[in-house]
């Protein structure tokens with residue numbers, strides 16, 4: 001894994017990029033993405049493993065390894081889906097409390113079923129994450145995995161910063177725009193195909209079968225690891241560091257803090 005620190009985006013560029021993402025994807029985020037996540041909860045994890053040629057588990061394991069937990073911590077998992085992150089946090093440190101927030105009741109229902117299967121308790125809140133229903137300075141740790149491509153970062157990141165305690169950590173992990181055009185070219189084509197074959201294999205609904213093009217476009221208009229570090233700094237996070245995965249910077253693991 002490689003450490004990155006260099007800056008590459010300004011506040012003007014961030015504003016423009018967010019406007020562009022909103023103009024391209026706001027309809028998809030509102031109408032199409034909820035349909036995709038209605039359909040996938042039961043096979044979400046196995047679907048990810050197939051689509052990533054087995055690398056999903058390595059990615060999640062690497063992410064959880066970056067997270068420092070102490071007994072008594074309050075943790076929030078944003079866009080928690082089927083609670084894959086929350087369950088692993090509790091397995092790593094059972095003496096913490098985990099709250100999950102996601103707008104898909106179907107993903108969270110599966111998440112509660114999985115939490116029961118693993119004998120852990122996770123508080124579930126079903127709502128959109130662009131406004132977080134918590135007081136300022138509530139959480140020691142906030143996680144966000146595999147979802148920021150579907151979000152308006154200029155809205156959700158200030159909310160995450162607001163509800164994080166001073167000194168608390170925000171851990172982010174997602175597929176990012178590769179820094180190298182050649183890697184990006186192969187990656188985007190692979191992504192479109194892998195989403196299509198996974199949807200076929202798991203006999204998904206039309207919404208999931210048709211989301212390959214959006215997944216490709218969402219990455220194309222997203223941030224490189226360095227740009228995302230700079231976005232976090234612009235929003236007000238401190239001590240931002242990023243590691244990229246072994247496969248060409250396509251997955252980034254960011255650790256940021258709220259100044260305390």
Ligand SMILES: C[S@@+](CC[C@H](N)C(=O)[O-])C[C@H]1O[C@@H](n2cnc3c(N)ncnc32)[C@H](O)[C@@H]1O
Pocket residue numbers: 033037078079080081082083084085101102103104107127128129130144145146147150151
């Ligand atoms: C690819 S899944 C990731 C789930 C989980 N973080 C994981 O890594 O397994 C993306 C999740 O983001 C949620 N999501 C997308 N947009 C959202 C929004 N605006 N508000 C709340 N949840 C959202 C979806 O419902 C879905 O469960």
